[in-house]
Amino acid sequence: MSAESAAAVVAAPPGVTRPQVEALLGDVFKLMEYPAKLDFKDMPDGSLGVAVHFDAAGGELPGITPGKRSYLVDCVQFWLNKVVNRPNVPRRWVNLGVNAFPEPRQQQPQQQSGEHAGPNGSNGAKTPAAASPAAAAPGKKDAPKKDEKKHEEKKHERPKREAQADERTFKPAPDPRITAVAKSLAEKSAKHGRVYAVMALSGDQRALMLQAGDEVKGQKTKAEGEGHWRRLVFVPDKLTPISKKQVMPDYDDEGDEDE
Numbered sequence: 001m002s003a004e005s006a007a008a009v010v011a012a013p014p015g016v017t018r019p020q021v022e023a024l025l026g027d028v029f030k031l032m033e034y035p036a037k038l039d040f041k042d043m044p045d046g047s048l049g050v051a052v053h054f055d056a057a058g059g060e061l062p063g064i065t066p067g068k069r070s071y072l073v074d075c076v077q078f079w080l081n082k083v084v085n086r087p088n089v090p091r092r093w094v095n096l097g098v099n100a101f102p103e104p105r106q107q108q109p110q111q112q113s114g115e116h117a118g119p120n121g122s123n124g125a126k127t128p129a130a131a132s133p134a135a136a137a138p139g140k141k142d143a144p145k146k147d148e149k150k151h152e153e154k155k156h157e158r159p160k161r162e163a164q165a166d167e168r169t170f171k172p173a174p175d176p177r178i179t180a181v182a183k184s185l186a187e188k189s190a191k192h193g194r195v196y197a198v199m200a201l202s203g204d205q206r207a208l209m210l211q212a213g214d215e216v217k218g219q220k221t222k223a224e225g226e227g228h229w230r231r232l233v234f235v236p237d238k239l240t241p242i243s244k245k246q247v248m249p250d251y252d253d254e255g256d257e258d259e
Helices: 004-010 018-032 070-086 146-157 176-192 203-213 253-258
Strands: 037-043 048-054 095-099 196-198 221-226 231-236
Touching: 004 176, 018 037, 018 048, 037 231, 070 095, 176 196, 176 203, 176 221, 176 231, 203 231
Parallel strands: 048 095
Antiparallel strands: 037 048, 196 231, 221 231
8 A cells, every 4th residue: 555545544533433333234224124234444535434235135125226326325324424423522424335335425625715816826806907898998888788687687596396296196006015004104193193204215105105194084194305305204183292301312413513
């Protein structure tokens, strides 16, 4: 290993260890009934890379598509980093990949100041002649700025979003397992007064769960969000407040980083 590559590898902080990450991932995938083998690697950007090899011998695993990005694994990665990177301990990002090690994270380029060095070594400040050519030519009037005004208006226009299709109109093939899960969550939402949400579903799966949830009284089933963040939500007609003993403490990690 050369001196440059050795300097690029950042030593793992004592707060995040491989056994800790391996134990947490092993437990969560075991509870999900997703058999997986884990490989670890120190990434050049200083993060801990984990290659998650899923055993799909028993059939296709929901939310896992070989050769494509898995948003289910992204959710597990988000949860894992919240658990291992606790307040007041050294922090290290854990990056997960499906059937291979993830690509190193690209560092965001540093924002430069508004003044840039010009070709002659100056700070880039424009001279009056360069800023306004018309000023150097007496007798000529400024050109109309209608085109510039239209350009600014178009620049600030928000892009139009395509309307999200209503999954209730879909006619997917029946799936008893998806229907049973939807009815169970809808009944729990109505009984306990809790809001439940499910992500990483296909359009057909959301359609089946919406149709099954509509049959349960005392709650409303709806789909919200766009793209891969679209989720299914079970909202009870009457919410039950959570006691303070059951509320987890709020760790403001992002606020600590900003400071």
